[in-house]
Amino acid sequence: MPRINLPPLTRGLLLVVVSLSALNAILRTNKWRVQLDAAPSPIAATNYLSSPEWAIPYLVLIPTKSIRYPWTFLTGALVENNLVSMAVSASVVYFGGRYLERAWGSKEFGKFVLFVTMIPNVVAFFLYAFWHGVTAHTPDFPTPLNGMVALEAGFLVSLKQLVPEHTVSIFKGVIRMRIKHFPAVFVLANMLSGPLLGTDTALWLSLFGFTTSWVYLRFFRISEITSTATGGEGSVMKGDPSDTFSFVAFFPDVLHPVLSPICDVIWATLVQMRLCTPFSDEAIEAGNENAASRSEAGLPSIMNGRGGGGGGRRAEAERRRALALKALDQRLNAAAANRGTSPAASVTAASSNSKAEEPSTAAAGASDSTEPTVKDEQT
Template identity: 70%
Template sequence: MPPRINLPPLTRALLLTLLVLSSLNSYLRFRSWSSSTPDNDSTAPSIYLTSPRWAIPYLVLIPAQSIKYPWTFLTSAIIENNIVSLVISSAVVYFGGKYLERAWGGQEFAKFVLFVTMIPNIVTFILYVLWHGVTSHTPEYPTPINGLLALSAAFLVSLKQLVPEHTVSLFNSLVRIRIKHFPALFVLANMLSGPLLGTDTATWLSLFGFLTGWLYLRFYRISDIGATESATGGEGSIMKGDPSETFAFVSFFPDIFHPILAPICDSVYDALVQLKLCTPFSDSAIEAATESAASRSEGGLPSVMRQGGGGGGGKRAEAERRRALALKALDQRLNAAAASRSANEPAAGTSDVAPEAVPNSAEVKNSKAAGGVQA
């Protein structure tokens, strides 16, 4: 029997929607092309996939037409025009969606997807409308706005938040890139492809997807920053956004640019605070979020995203798991000793029976240290 594909429900629904809508869009474009092309026309059949003339206004976002179809602000974000981009986008949804939905839960994942698909489409649509209005030139067949570029950029931003220091090796380790640099490289690649390949919409979708993904995770997403501590008996705390230093805007760029970008980013942040568009983070929140980010980074890339099982991140994760088990066993022994002492104390409060020795604080520290070494 073939292996069963195990995907969370929203990721499965998103992947199926991508395949169905992309196939429907391709079929309708082909039908429109074939019905409008004379039999003696030598135009290549593949043109129906790329030419804006055959775009479907009630499926993808067309600045001059789709205002009559408001649902296209969502549907256009999950439609691809060709098989290459469809395969790439399917892989992005499969791996990125599977990981994020399991890490955040279905509700948070759904809000994130809606935020980073609709807002870039809306902003890009407004940008093109303004451009056509300023230039007084509306092309007969405007370039449609569609594709998963915004969602792909936002997925890379989320990975940068969770495992920024993880290194991806390509071409037999000939090229090694940290995940924290992926979002900026992705946006740069699409900005260069615009003038070279004529895909100007890719520039704006990737850029706005990057910005909206970071803004949502930085200032708005409700998260449990104590998830790592709660695994060892502590209680998690709820925080809005992620004020950690490792998720600041300048952290997306190489260190050499930080002295130039940091003052600019600080000025923009101060202006947004003055305008009450965002709430300033407290020092305690920054410290707690930075510690939580450090603990996430120590675990390496989660198993659903790793291609091999022998990386250093897996070893660290296993060591943390064993340390947590050792601490839990120590707590159980201390609780059992305390319960035994209470049971052996005389009811009248006398000390006829010598109380059972309970480890003092120094012994507990030594025991925990020994447990950490064993892990």
């Protein structure tokens, strides 16, 4: 049996989702059976999955009731009510989680999961609590909030940031779609399912999950970048100011002329209210170059089922090598000018040293495609 290779946090998250969903199913079934034995009814026998009467208030988030159980703001997002939704959520965690955790690291991935699960639940909790409070008749069993819809929307927004132009084929190529279109399609599907299927909670959770993940990644997440704008050296940047991750970029190109003025007005208002800080031109340039380098690398083999990730990693290593050599030449020129020696001689010496190191670097790259990147960063 092949060994399942998952990063630690993704593995733990997957186990928690399966365990809490199984526990929720057991407790719901027991509660349903007790009620059915006390008052046999064909209605009680048919609404086991749909009725909020069987919700467990200390596992899922129930407006006006679960305020006594504050941990449900987190656990509610990790509980599914049926096998289909649990299978979808487990697949999203398995494929999306292991890629994002390897791309960001466990610490950043953990912070992202906490933001995108708790903030949408808090906002939805107060929205439904307010709605139940202003209506003339407060239901005996308020609508429970549970499921990974918000986190699924957040994962799609993250993949749109990292590899927007990657194409995913479904059903042997019958359906082909670029990842940058996934978030909008996902939110639209949940908007339509609300009035048609009665899943209004999925509508709000998908909207809040989409918004929370985009705001966090766009303005707050600290990431490391390497670009010509930073002289070929690694630096940190708050947010993602690239043009490909703007809010209007989530919509089809035909809608950009209509949406761009609206987004610009909203952005200018937020800046005047000092709720947002505008990005500098240097930050936008560095963000665009960083986005271009991510697109060149592409998705690794764990996502597309092929071994095509090695070519992208080698191209990224070559790009970093060229940037490092360029920065080294500039520093040698500056040092030679300060000493009054010939810059050309210093550059020639640096080039000869780099050529002498190329055979060993190429040999190491043949055995491990990730090793040249480490050596280049040390250079």
